Amino acid sequence: MDDFDFIGQNDHPALLALSNIDVLTMAKADLAGMGYKVHAAHTSEQFESRYYMVNYEIVVIEETFAGSSTFDNPSLRLLQSMPMQFRRHAAIILVGESYETMNSMQAFGQSVHAVVNYADVANLSQVIQKTVAENDLFLNAYREAQNRVLHHK
16 A cells, blocks of 8 residues: 555554565565555655554565665665664565575675565565565564563563
8 A cells, every 4th residue: 555554453564665666566466465564655754754653574675765776775774774673573675686586695784684686576475475484483582582571561
């Protein structure tokens, strides 16, 4: 959905920061088909505002979002500079021509969970599912401990 709509407790929110209309359309359809409530940001300012308002489970961001490059992408830089406790709720996937799909070292170098080359966006839903599953497995102990602390205060 392009409009910012209400996110309920049982919703699974996803945020897209994609300027390429074909990739945006495909990502929206893939995520909606997986049961996510999709928001699309159209500017870096809108991305920042939305990211701080909602604990998105998925963030798909393009290296050239809003006319930027990988090196001067304000939305990507925001995520990379953010303390980890503000990023743990989201699996972040970076899309661009500079990356080899699912290259862990490139993802690590960009401080994201996965990277996808434009040539492989047709497989975006599989990449999202794999990335979310791996992120959930990796952070399961952390989230359980965090829930215990929050519910015992």
